[in-house]
Amino acid sequence: MSLRRQCYEWRNIVESAGDTVFLNGYPVNWTGNVDTVGFAANQPVDIFVGGIGNNIDIPGQLKAYQYVVIDAVAVYPPTLHAQIYVNTTKYFQDPDNVPSRNGGISGFTAPFPQGASFVTTAGSIVNIMNYDFKDGLKPAIIIQPGQNWGVEVTSSVAVPSIANTATGNQINKCFVKYLLIDGADAIVARRLLDAGWPLSVENVWKYKQDIIRSHLYAGLAPLPEEVSEAKRKV
Amino acid sequence: MAIRKQIYTWELHGDGGDGSSLVNYPRAGESHSILWGPYGNVQAGRQTGLIKENEFVVIEKIASTPGISANSFQITGVAPNRQLTTWRPNMFINLVIDTTNYYQDPQNVWASGVSGTASPYPQMTIDEPYYDLWPPVYVLPHQTVDIRYTLFNDIQLSAAAGSWDIIPQETIMAAVYVEYTLYDGTDAMMAQKLLQVGIPVTVGTIENYRRLLLEQKGLETDTFQHYLKLMESERERKKKEDKNQGVARYTKYGDGE
Numbered sequence: 001m002s003l004r005r006q007c008y009e010w011r012n013i014v015e016s017a018g019d020t021v022f023l024n025g026y027p028v029n030w031t032g033n034v035d036t037v038g039f040a041a042n043q044p045v046d047i048f049v050g051g052i053g054n055n056i057d058i059p060g061q062l063k064a065y066q067y068v069v070i071d072a073v074a075v076y077p078p079t080l081h082a083q084i085y086v087n088t089t090k091y092f093q094d095p096d097n098v099p100s101r102n103g104g105i106s107g108f109t110a111p112f113p114q115g116a117s118f119v120t121t122a123g124s125i126v127n128i129m130n131y132d133f134k135d136g137l138k139p140a141i142i143i144q145p146g147q148n149w150g151v152e153v154t155s156s157v158a159v160p161s162i163a164n165t166a167t168g169n170q171i172n173k174c175f176v177k178y179l180l181i182d183g184a185d186a187i188v189a190r191r192l193l194d195a196g197w198p199l200s201v202e203n204v205w206k207y208k209q210d211i212i213r214s215h216l217y218a219g220l221a222p223l224p225e226e227v228s229e230a231k232r233k234v
Numbered sequence: 235m236a237i238r239k240q241i242y243t244w245e246l247h248g249d250g251g252d253g254s255s256l257v258n259y260p261r262a263g264e265s266h267s268i269l270w271g272p273y274g275n276v277q278a279g280r281q282t283g284l285i286k287e288n289e290f291v292v293i294e295k296i297a298s299t300p301g302i303s304a305n306s307f308q309i310t311g312v313a314p315n316r317q318l319t320t321w322r323p324n325m326f327i328n329l330v331i332d333t334t335n336y337y338q339d340p341q342n343v344w345a346s347g348v349s350g351t352a353s354p355y356p357q358m359t360i361d362e363p364y365y366d367l368w369p370p371v372y373v374l375p376h377q378t379v380d381i382r383y384t385l386f387n388d389i390q391l392s393a394a395a396g397s398w399d400i401i402p403q404e405t406i407m408a409a410v411y412v413e414y415t416l417y418d419g420t421d422a423m424m425a426q427k428l429l430q431v432g433i434p435v436t437v438g439t440i441e442n443y444r445r446l447l448l449e450q451k452g453l454e455t456d457t458f459q460h461y462l463k464l465m466e467s468e469r470e471r472k473k474k475e476d477k478n479q480g481v482a483r484y485t486k487y488g489d490g491e
Contacts, residue, residue: 004336004337004338005366005369006337006338006345007337007352007364008339008345009349011302024343025346026326026386027386028262028263028386028387028391029262029304029324029386029387029388030262030388030389030391030392030394030395031304031305031307031391031392031395031397032305032392032395032397033304034304048340056340057341058341059340059341060340060341072364112351112364113300113352113354113362113363113364114362114363114364115359115362149340150340165305166303166305167303167305167306168301168302168303168306168322170303171302171303173302175352175364177352177364180338205369205432205433205434208432209431209432209433211432212430213431216431220468222467222471223474228471228478229474230478232477232478232480
């Protein structure tokens, strides 16, 4: 399984009120016991190791035989923003070349889930659709072996902690979808990148077809005359 | 019926009780199979999916009940007859081929899978999926496939919290949807052949390959001559190659060699 479509979902939920983080999985909740962790406005929170909500032990780092193609990121509520980083470089930046001060792409542009409901200040409920980035980021972000990567979320308003009573729309969420290329396909990915081709499932398949085809032809082709007619030396 | 689009759905319905049953509902955080697990409408034989030697399976979609917060449930009626009508299981699904999990997290260890929020079932107009299982997953002959779900909202603890009195049998607590294409018989052989030469296995490529085979059926004299000539030239090339490599023997080529 060397080409796999992976996803990671972050929520600011914890198992018990007073906790700030839940490691390596998702907390078990039940009615009357859904607790969220608050964080300050304009405070970037790493969804992998930020210490809020569900986290993993270590940041995302690619092994020598892995490539990652990040093709979609989405957040909720609309006041939340997502910023993708690779090593020390942030993807979204302002026109003055400074990393996005808002914190990246917002839930108004890329809501999670698609069609998420939002209560306007006038009190009406609207469903927000992602039209501009429905098929993900074009071009997709390619993470190479050995690089660190992650996603930070930043809220433009303070997010309060909610003890026990949090409902679906009160939970902050971030969803990231990516293609994990590992094993032999990572070598193909390297070749494609060297040749300037976009890293997509179809291109990896095509390259492998070409390799197999050239091997088949190589087996059928006659040897060059200078080889086939050469005198034996031993 | 050699190529068939298949769907498999798993549903966990209410048991008519209050939700405290440990027999009818899984505990949160535990992973169970939709094919042979102890809960819901699993297959009668309770067997994991074993792909036969004359089959080839391409899994194209997996989806499950959306919703995250256990507090987003809905009831009708008044105590002591409050009936649960909507439940948010906060569920994730994972594909397991033999002993390998499809989903892993960014630190390269086992993950719960894709959530119902990212890939919802049923799919509503305001609930479009973000997640798409692309490329599809091939399950080869003699491999086993399992689809496992994990609920993170606990039904028994929620029942103990006293938010409802009855979970009617009509209430769907959790559901999983799997869509796959089953190639069997000669089409499975063609799928294997396409796999060997690196061509994606789709209905279109299999049908195209079948057309090519049928076109070659019943060789014309010219075609036969063509292949004969090819084989002769290949034999000649091999002969020269053996000679150059010093592996030619007079027993093979006669005294003159």
